Amino acid sequence: MNLLRRLSGLVTDALEPRLQTVRGYGKTVGEHFRPGIAAHLATAFVGVGALVLAANFIVEQGVLIEKTTQITRIEPAPVALPKPLDADPGLPPPPLRLEVSTDALLSALDRFGSTVIERAASETEQTEDDYRRALANLDHEFKDLVARSASIPGKPIARLTSSLKQCETLAAELVIAGDRGRDLVREHAKLLDELNSRIKNSLDGSLKIFGRVLARQSLMQLSADVDALRRSSTALGSSGREDETDIAWLMKSEQAAQKDLESNEKSFERSEGVAWYTDMHQSVAGLAVLRVAIRQASQQLRQQSEELLQQSAKLAASIPRKMEGPEIPIVRAANHRSAEVPAAPPEDSPAATGGPVSVPAVVETHSVTTQGPHDRSKRRLIAWISVLVLGLLAFIAVGTVLSIVRPVRRLLDATVKLARGDSAVRVLRGGIKELDTLAVAFNAMAEELAAARAAACHYQRSLEVKVAERTHQLKELAEQDPLTALPNRRELFALLNAALEQARADGSRVGVLFLDIDNFKYINDSMGHAFGDRVLVSFAQRLQGATQGIGFAARLGGDEFTVVVEHAASIEDIRLAGLGIVRAFQMPLLIDGRELIVSVSVGASIYPDHEHGADALLKAADAALFRAKALGRSQLSVFTPELLDAAVAKFATEQGLRRAVERGEFELVFQPEVSVETLQTALVEALIRWRMPDGSLSLPGQFLAIAEESGLIIEISDWVLRMAVQTAAHWHHGAWPAVRVAINVSPRQLLDQGFVDRLQELLHAHRLPARCIEIELTESVLQTGPATIEALKQLRAHGVAIALDDFGTGYSSLASLEQLPLSRIKLDRSLIAGIDTSARSAAVARAIIGLCQGLDLEITAEGVERREQFAMLLGHRGMYLQGYLLAHPTARDELIPTMADVAKRSQELMLLSQLESTTSIPGIRRRS
Numbered sequence: 001m002n003l004l005r006r007l008s009g010l011v012t013d014a015l016e017p018r019l020q021t022v023r024g025y026g027k028t029v030g031e032h033f034r035p036g037i038a039a040h041l042a043t044a045f046v047g048v049g050a051l052v053l054a055a056n057f058i059v060e061q062g063v064l065i066e067k068t069t070q071i072t073r074i075e076p077a078p079v080a081l082p083k084p085l086d087a088d089p090g091l092p093p094p095p096l097r098l099e100v101s102t103d104a105l106l107s108a109l110d111r112f113g114s115t116v117i118e119r120a121a122s123e124t125e126q127t128e129d130d131y132r133r134a135l136a137n138l139d140h141e142f143k144d145l146v147a148r149s150a151s152i153p154g155k156p157i158a159r160l161t162s163s164l165k166q167c168e169t170l171a172a173e174l175v176i177a178g179d180r181g182r183d184l185v186r187e188h189a190k191l192l193d194e195l196n197s198r199i200k201n202s203l204d205g206s207l208k209i210f211g212r213v214l215a216r217q218s219l220m221q222l223s224a225d226v227d228a229l230r231r232s233s234t235a236l237g238s239s240g241r242e243d244e245t246d247i248a249w250l251m252k253s254e255q256a257a258q259k260d261l262e263s264n265e266k267s268f269e270r271s272e273g274v275a276w277y278t279d280m281h282q283s284v285a286g287l288a289v290l291r292v293a294i295r296q297a298s299q300q301l302r303q304q305s306e307e308l309l310q311q312s313a314k315l316a317a318s319i320p321r322k323m324e325g326p327e328i329p330i331v332r333a334a335n336h337r338s339a340e341v342p343a344a345p346p347e348d349s350p351a352a353t354g355g356p357v358s359v360p361a362v363v364e365t366h367s368v369t370t371q372g373p374h375d376r377s378k379r380r381l382i383a384w385i386s387v388l389v390l391g392l393l394a395f396i397a398v399g400t401v402l403s404i405v406r407p408v409r410r411l412l413d414a415t416v417k418l419a420r421g422d423s424a425v426r427v428l429r430g431g432i433k434e435l436d437t438l439a440v441a442f443n444a445m446a447e448e449l450a451a452a453r454a455a456a457c458h459y460q461r462s463l464e465v466k467v468a469e470r471t472h473q474l475k476e477l478a479e480q481d482p483l484t485a486l487p488n489r490r491e492l493f494a495l496l497n498a499a500l501e502q503a504r505a506d507g508s509r510v511g512v513l514f515l516d517i518d519n520f521k522y523i524n525d526s527m528g529h530a531f532g533d534r535v536l537v538s539f540a541q542r543l544q545g546a547t548q549g550i551g552f553a554a555r556l557g558g559d560e561f562t563v564v565v566e567h568a569a570s571i572e573d574i575r576l577a578g579l580g581i582v583r584a585f586q587m588p589l590l591i592d593g594r595e596l597i598v599s600v601s602v603g604a605s606i607y608p609d610h611e612h613g614a615d616a617l618l619k620a621a622d623a624a625l626f627r628a629k630a631l632g633r634s635q636l637s638v639f640t641p642e643l644l645d646a647a648v649a650k651f652a653t654e655q656g657l658r659r660a661v662e663r664g665e666f667e668l669v670f671q672p673e674v675s676v677e678t679l680q681t682a683l684v685e686a687l688i689r690w691r692m693p694d695g696s697l698s699l700p701g702q703f704l705a706i707a708e709e710s711g712l713i714i715e716i717s718d719w720v721l722r723m724a725v726q727t728a729a730h731w732h733h734g735a736w737p738a739v740r741v742a743i744n745v746s747p748r749q750l751l752d753q754g755f756v757d758r759l760q761e762l763l764h765a766h767r768l769p770a771r772c773i774e775i776e777l778t779e780s781v782l783q784t785g786p787a788t789i790e791a792l793k794q795l796r797a798h799g800v801a802i803a804l805d806d807f808g809t810g811y812s813s814l815a816s817l818e819q820l821p822l823s824r825i826k827l828d829r830s831l832i833a834g835i836d837t838s839a840r841s842a843a844v845a846r847a848i849i850g851l852c853q854g855l856d857l858e859i860t861a862e863g864v865e866r867r868e869q870f871a872m873l874l875g876h877r878g879m880y881l882q883g884y885l886l887a888h889p890t891a892r893d894e895l896i897p898t899m900a901d902v903a904k905r906s907q908e909l910m911l912l913s914q915l916e917s918t919t920s921i922p923g924i925r926r927r928s
Helices: 002-032 037-060 103-121 125-148 157-204 217-235 244-263 265-271 274-318 376-419 433-479 489-506 520-527 529-546 571-584 614-630 641-663 704-710 713-732 747-751 755-765 779-784 786-797 813-819 839-854 867-873 892-915
Strands: 064-066 096-101 207-209 212-214 322-328 368-370 509-517 551-557 560-568 589-591 594-596 600-607 636-638 666-675 681-691 741-744 773-777 801-807 824-827 858-861 879-881
Touching (some): 103 125, 157 274, 217 244, 217 265, 433 489, 489 560, 520 529, 529 551, 529 571, 614 636, 641 704, 641 713, 713 747, 713 755, 779 786, 786 801, 801 813, 867 879
Parallel strands (some): 681 741, 858 879
Antiparallel strands (some): 207 212, 509 560, 551 560, 666 879
8 A cells, every 4th residue: 555655665764874875885886996998898798799699599499389279069969948838927037236346445545545644744735735635535435435335235334434534533633743743843943043043143243353253152152052953953853753863962952052051141141131141041941842842743643643554454454345235136027028038939949849959069278389490591590690790799899999098008108208297298199089189189288388398497597586686675674674674673683682792791781762653543543544654754764863873773563663772871871862862853754845743752771770681671661661651741761660560560450351351250339419409319320340359349440441451441331331221220120210320431432333223222122211321421532533423412312311421621621512412511520629618619610510501401510528518519400419428339239228318318418508607708618
């Protein structure tokens, strides 16, 4: 039956990988044992010879078979029959028997079983239509059988009906089970795709530097394990033929992904968010549940398939090939003769008269086999023809072999000679047409190779001349900077080591001056790199003039130069040389007819007072240069051991920051800002703290500047933004629905074009209104260009408040009020510090407050630490106070209880301020 053939096909599919291995082995053997033309022709000759011999044998042993029929007539003795009576109506006709065939029903049942298996294995329009048609055909054939066998008593039609209905019910359940299993597999694949997409989005959002993605190893490992999980998940839903090894590998992949999530839970929650980690964890758990459900559905599908096969076989066995009714006698009618009953014999016939009756003759049929005649002349003719055919075949084979083998040998010999360098070798033509054409092509190739070899010799001689020239040029480049013609880093170390050796011999000092052009980056950004190169060339020329007679200058790279002061008698001589270089660049440079003032910062180290080696002297001078830049640029700084310690501390801080990002050592605290109108906490400022390995807290001023220089500020600021939004959402959906959190944002963070979208995504993910977030920035954002100002305008358009921090400390504060889309001004603590002791400070503060109120801006006074300051700031519209007098920065879980204490403290301070008398200076209250 077709069902059994279907099962045989499933077994064949399971063995297909092993058959492929055997075929691959056969292919490998065929490649190693490939016969040539002679072997092919020999095989053909043997085959034709075998055919000739077989033809001769058939002719020799041929027989002639004739089937004849012999008829033998037997004359039996006549038989006397009694004469029938006149009243006898005659003998009754033979009885009839009703027969009904069940072949159509069995064929429909067989077809129905095949289509059910196909429908359960695949859900397509074709399989669905085949299944519906087979079901309708089976019902039709059964109803037809019932109608045709209605007159046959005693047949088990009712039992067949019950078995057929049961078979159809099992088929429907099998189809439903197949669809349910495919739905589970699709759901598993969909969940796995969502899991992979979530990881890829996290990787795509990582910081990209020089085309390489910098992401945590834990996230990369999780991505690799999810990819392995996707590959191993193909074992699910394979028509119920899952390999236990594949399932075990799938479970191992699930466990690996689960282990990655659990072992890196804290890191993922800090970097990607708690919601991301929760979704990932639930997705991995859901994959395991779906895997179990898919395997159960697959087992159920196999059981139902076997049950359907058994029921179909049982039903087919219960249906007979045909049904026969009982014999039905034919009754002769009284008034006429039936056409089916033979007429009575004539009155004058022997049967009618009772005379003798003749019996028909007996006919016998049999076959006779006869041998054909032996004809020796024909046999000799066939033998001669066979010999001629074999001879002709042998002649053709030998000729073919010689016409191929000889030219091929000539080609091989010529190829060997050509490979050894004999360009004059040529191949004699001959052989079959194809090989003769190949010989012509080979000779043409040999001529071209000879010409190419001659040209190569000519080019080689020219190349040797150019190599000699380039070697001389490279030697110069190895020692000189190609732009400024000054000694480069390599030549600098050679000359510096020679100067140190000479100083050791004569007991003199050597000064190493490390130079850096102040704000050279702005020259490149504003005027272009081509103009910057011309500035470097002019700078080097002046530097050479300034170092004549004291030593030599070299370029390390970029805008960094080095001057080595040789044969110095004292430290003061080296210091004066450094000051002379600083003063040399206080005069403008003339570049392209344009005067340009370029200042220089210089750091100096001295041999043998500070260090003894070239590397150590350069390192010490670099540390001194960093100090010179901190002093205000265009300065000279001489190395001291404290500078190196500061550089070491800075490096240690930078390395600690890199580890802190990975280990999650940062914390957020929140300092309230109290409204003077309501005396309630209106908003809080998110402040970062670094929890050191020893448990102590490091304030932002101790590490943020280093983070800004090292580039880590982007990652740290992103963490602050993410955690601040998450905390604000926690309060908004909990005890403080009207929460407002101020977040400090660096200018470099605003330079990122995706900052606005990133903030919008965080607000949407945490279901937090934009009014709950306020962005704080310094007026240095004006130096980043119009792109960042446009980003601030987009934030204001989305409802995010913008605050200008540290107002009053720079030179462009009034310009920032006009250019930036601000909603709040934060007065720097330096303006608030003296308002209760200095009339000038009070007047400046009142002027700024009035200006901000005229612009309809909210105002926050930072650094309120005394009751007199609190009293001075009361009564101003839109004023908020922030300082240790009211509240210290507080952790998230302690803020809500602290807000009640802040309100109580503010009310007490307001009552005290009303009881105090004012001083004689207008707007200033007496200090208690």
